Amino acid sequence: MKNITLMFGFTLAAVSAQAATITSGDLQLETRDAITFTEDAHDIINVGGIDATGGVFGQLSALKETTFAVTFLGKEATRTNFFVSNGTSVAGSANNVATVGQTFFFDIPEGVIDFGFRGPEITALNTNINNQRIAYITNDGTYIDANTNNPYSFLIGFNDNDQSDGDYDDYVVGVSAVPVPAALPLMASALGIFGISRRRNKAKAA
Numbered sequence: 447m448k449n450i451t452l453m454f455g456f457t458l459a460a461v462s463a464q465a466a467t468i469t470s471g472d473l474q475l476e477t478r479d480a481i482t483f484t485e486d487a488h489d490i491i492n493v494g495g496i497d498a499t500g501g502v503f504g505q506l507s508a509l510k511e512t513t514f515a516v517t518f519l520g521k522e523a524t525r526t527n528f529f530v531s532n533g534t535s536v537a538g539s540a541n542n543v544a545t546v547g548q549t550f551f552f553d554i555p556e557g558v559i560d561f562g563f564r565g566p567e568i569t570a571l572n573t574n575i576n577n578q579r580i581a582y583i584t585n586d587g588t589y590i591d592a593n594t595n596n597p598y599s600f601l602i603g604f605n606d607n608d609q610s611d612g613d614y615d616d617y618v619v620g621v622s623a624v625p626v627p628a629a630l631p632l633m634a635s636a637l638g639i640f641g642i643s644r645r646r647n648k649a650k651a652a
C-alpha cells in the first residue's frame with residue numbers, strides 16, 4: 447500500500463519537474479505546477495484502495511477536431527456544481543446532478559478545449575491556464591469507462607469554494623477523445639463508388 451502511494455507521488459513529481467506535455471490519444475495536457483491534495487481526502491478517485499493524493503494544474507487541448515467524451519465519476523460536495531462546456535452548464539437530471547457513469551459528448555475543434563466547472567460562487571475554466579481550481583490526474587489504466595471499456599485519458603477534479611480545503615473532488619470527471627474508427631471513411635468511400643456505378647448502370651439502361 448505504501449509503495450503505491452510513493453510511486454504515485456513520484457510520477458506526479460516527475461511530471462511537474464519536466465513541466466511537460468502529456469499526450470493520450472488525441473488529447474494533450476500541458477502541465478503546470480503539481481498540486482498535492484490537502485485536508486479532506488479526495489473521495490472519488492481511488493487507486494488500489496488509496497484516495498488520489500495529487501495532480502497537476504494545466505490546460506487540456508485537442509490535437510485535432512474530435513469528439514470529447516466526459517463521464518461523470520462523482521462529487522463529494524453537497525453543493526450543486528456543474529460541468530461547463532462552451533459556457534453552458536451541463537446538467538444530467540432534474541436535480542442538476544448527473545448520474546455517476548453518465549457520459550456527455552461534445553464535438554470540439556482542434557486547440558484548447560473550452561470546458562470547466564461551475565459552483566455557486568466560482569467558475570473555473572480550462573481556457574484559463576492559470577486557474578487553480580481544476581486538477582488533472584493522469585490515468586494509470588485503473589479507470590475504465592464502463593460503457594466503452596476504454597480507459598479515460600485523464601481524470602479531472604474541481605475544487606469549489608466551499609471551505610478552504612484542497613481535495614479537488616467537488617465534481618470529478620473522466621475524459622477522453624473518441625477516435626473515429628479507421629474503417630468508417632473506407633466504408634463511406636466504398637459506398638460512394640458503389641453509388642456512382644449504380645447511377646451509371648441506370649443511365650445505360652435508360
Ligand SMILES: [Ca+2]
Pocket residue numbers: 486487488489522613615
Ligand atoms: Ca473530499
Ligand SMILES: [Ca+2]
Pocket residue numbers: 604605606608611612613614615616
Ligand atoms: Ca473541496
